Amino acid sequence: MKYMDEFRDPAVAKEILKQIHAIVTQPWVIMEICGGQTHSIIRNGIDQLLPKKIELVHGPGCPVCVTPLEVIDRALVIASRPNVIFTSFGDMLRVPGSDKDLLMVKSEGGDVRIVYSPLEAVQIARENPDKEVVFFAVGFETTAPGNAMAIDTAHREGLSNFSELVSHVLVPPAMEALLSSPANRVQGYLAAGHVCTIMGWEEYEPIAEKYKVPIVPTGFEPVDVLEGILLVVKQLEVGEHKVENQYLRSVRRDGNHHAQKVISKIFQVKNQKWRGIGEIPVSGLGVRQEFSQYDAAKKFSVEDIQTNEPEECISGIVLQGLKKPHECPAFGTLCIPENPLGATMVSSEGACAAYYKYQRIRA
Amino acid sequence: MCLGIPGKVVEIFDENGTIMGNIDYAGTISKACLAYVPEISIGEYTVVHAGFAISVINEEEAMKTYEVWEEFIQAAASEGVDVYGNPLPKEDKEASV
Numbered sequence: 001m002k003y004m005d006e007f008r009d010p011a012v013a014k015e016i017l018k019q020i021h022a023i024v025t026q027p028w029v030i031m032e033i034c035g036g037q038t039h040s041i042i043r044n045g046i047d048q049l050l051p052k053k054i055e056l057v058h059g060p061g062c063p064v065c066v067t068p069l070e071v072i073d074r075a076l077v078i079a080s081r082p083n084v085i086f087t088s089f090g091d092m093l094r095v096p097g098s099d100k101d102l103l104m105v106k107s108e109g110g111d112v113r114i115v116y117s118p119l120e121a122v123q124i125a126r127e128n129p130d131k132e133v134v135f136f137a138v139g140f141e142t143t144a145p146g147n148a149m150a151i152d153t154a155h156r157e158g159l160s161n162f163s164e165l166v167s168h169v170l171v172p173p174a175m176e177a178l179l180s181s182p183a184n185r186v187q188g189y190l191a192a193g194h195v196c197t198i199m200g201w202e203e204y205e206p207i208a209e210k211y212k213v214p215i216v217p218t219g220f221e222p223v224d225v226l227e228g229i230l231l232v233v234k235q236l237e238v239g240e241h242k243v244e245n246q247y248l249r250s251v252r253r254d255g256n257h258h259a260q261k262v263i264s265k266i267f268q269v270k271n272q273k274w275r276g277i278g279e280i281p282v283s284g285l286g287v288r289q290e291f292s293q294y295d296a297a298k299k300f301s302v303e304d305i306q307t308n309e310p311e312e313c314i315s316g317i318v319l320q321g322l323k324k325p326h327e328c329p330a331f332g333t334l335c336i337p338e339n340p341l342g343a344t345m346v347s348s349e350g351a352c353a354a355y356y357k358y359q360r361i362r363a
Numbered sequence: 364m365c366l367g368i369p370g371k372v373v374e375i376f377d378e379n380g381t382i383m384g385n386i387d388y389a390g391t392i393s394k395a396c397l398a399y400v401p402e403i404s405i406g407e408y409t410v411v412h413a414g415f416a417i418s419v420i421n422e423e424e425a426m427k428t429y430e431v432w433e434e435f436i437q438a439a440a441s442e443g444v445d446v447y448g449n450p451l452p453k454e455d456k457e458a459s460v
């Protein structure tokens with residue numbers, strides 16, 4: 001077993017689809033949280049194979065897409081400094097800031113480097129003691145363990161030339177914010193399988209109970225997504241609302257303790273701004289006071305950079321599942337992946353990019 | 364950043380005091396940090412996210428899930444079409460690596 005092909009088997013997908021068709025009696029709106037799931041759904045045309053009564057709306061689960069514009073602007077300022085090596089996951093390089101992106105800083109002579117792990121950034125810091133090495137630490141609960149460990153490692157080794165520009169978001173508070181909004185249409189959630197792999201799913205139980213929504217931690221392969229939808233629909237049809245784990249091969253109820261321990265050693269929960277959405281209470285992580293020397297926003301005094309977002313991009317509404325990407329007037333005209341107006345068109349996990357790539361122009 | 368696919372641990376070693384491993388994704392080997400799955404052994408599968416292994420695939424659970432699905436496969440094998448009678452779409456391999 002390789003845990004891949006088995007979970008992409010069209011025959012299995014077909015049977016699960018049949019079961020979904022067989023049990024649906026009324027219209028339901030289900031949101032998939034994670035951008036990886038959005039990508040899988042659109043690429044495999046899952047939304048079009050489902051009964052018409054089921055509407056899938058795409059959630060805010062793409063870390064690149066929700067990183068606030070002002071954080072990108074702060075990154076651009078730091079990366080332009082002469083003595084800085086600015087390191088980042090590749091997908092942040094083309095995210096537009098107010099007037100440029102990190103790739104443009106690089107072409108203007110900035111030392112901007114792509115890394116695949118924050119530990120590579122720590123290695124660059126070891127090798128360049130006379131330079132300031134900054135890692136762009138963005139993401140959800142899934143990248144937090146790695147980003148925390150990079151700071152922990154730098155601290156252990158006394159690498160005073162390493163720091164992180166941190167913009168970390170937490171999923172459950174955002175799910176709750178969406179549910180409590182008067183405009184909310186979501187009746188059931190596919191929770192993000194890898195976020196739950198780290199944090200477990202106990203946190204979702206009070207949310208499922210309070211808002212009476214089924215929440216199903218779900219994997220990323222097409223069959224996982226379909227099975228997640230089946231589990232949500234089964235609950236909705238009989239009026240249940242509990243947390244039910246689809247992604248059993250990776251998610252344990254209490255998550256990954258080793259990772260949780262390092263996250264809470266280095267980071268603490270704080271209020272956090274989401275691009276296009278605004279501030280959500282207790283929905284982010286920041287560097288703890290004891291480790292503030294590794295906080296690049298403080299080290300480079302960029303905390304006072306605040307930016308308003310451009311009006312033509314409706315990604316905030318898209319990220320809340322209130323509109324589909326093709327309903328944006330700029331979609332496919334002013335805004336395309338090569339020349340994106342908003343972050344949801346940059347990242348391959350962004351809903352706008354997925355719709356564009358797979359030419360999804362109808363709901 | 365988020366498409367963590369499972370890979371098989373083929374080597375475990377120490378690098379700067381941190382447990383690391385080489386992970387095989389159907390022939391492509393890449394390095395990942397194993398500090399968050401210290402219980403893992405060579406030959407086991409793991410999900411890697413942004414350079415860090417975040418879980419050991421639970422073989423027993425995967426088998427159980429798959430056994431349920433086996434029945435679906437048997438049931439559908441003869442037909443090979445989707446619920447609308449169209450052939451099911453072929454998997455786009457390139458995008459998932």
Ligand code: SF4
Binds near residue numbers: 313331336343345
């Ligand atoms: S299509 Fe472009 S402008 Fe419109 S919401 Fe998506 S990213 Fe923003």
